[in-house]
Amino acid sequence: MLLFVGLGNPTPDSEKNRHNVGFKIIDTINKEFGLTKQKPKFKGLLTTGNIDGKKIYAIKPLTFMNNSGVCIRELIEYFKIDAEDVIVFHDDLDVEFGKIKAKFGGSSAGHNGISSIDKFIGKDYSRVRIGIGKPKGNINVADYVLQNFDEDEIIGIEKISKNITESISILVEKKLDLFSSTVNNK
Template identity: 80%
Template structure:
């Protein structure tokens, strides 16, 4: 069994924020693979189905970014999902917009959603870090991540979502480097 987690904030005015890119990826996975209708469970919106003959769950925590670990822990304890079969999609300021990097374990690099997950389940899970770039002007980082995507970014985001979902089988096979290079070179 695999669990895909998309990080974000559940308020309507957050829907198109850079910080909600993880939610956008989960929506794309749900759509592409025709996972079940989203149901409120485990303090999140949960879907389920099969991808490449593997049982998958996908969730968007409703606990807000800084408390994402609460939702994840409840779900994995209930379904007995191993941490190494968890893949978290989240925004990353240190990566150029539209690029991704993957990693297993490691530091949260100050990302509050990742810090929360680490606190509740440890660090032995995979992450797909999705670049949102850094602010060009003197806008505070907290304001930048909560700002909506502009029109050019929205177009690039559509391409990125397609590239991620088209290559999800590589990620499920835990070939993180191959997944990154394939998605980034499309």
């Protein structure tokens, strides 16, 4: 079994924020693969289903970005999911907008959601870093990630979401480099 985690903030005004791209990916996966209706469990919105014969749990933590690890730890302890079977989708300033980089382990690179998960379950899990690009001008990074995507960016995020779902079987097999190159070359 695998756990897909989409990072974001649960408030209605955060829905289109750059920081909420992980939620968007989980929503797209839920819809594309017919996962169950979202239920509030483990301090998050949980769905379940099967993708390519694997049991999938997908969650959007409702603990706010900086406390995402609380939700994840509760869920993996309950279902006895190994950290190695956790795949987290999150925004990344250091990745070009509209690109992804999937990797196993590593540092949080200053991402508070990833830091929280590291604190609660360790660093031995996979991450799908979704590029939101760097702020232009004198915009503070914290303000930038909490801004809404503009209309062109929304179209770009919809495209990357579609590319991720079309390549999900590669991700389910945990072939992270192949997954990254396949998604980025669509």
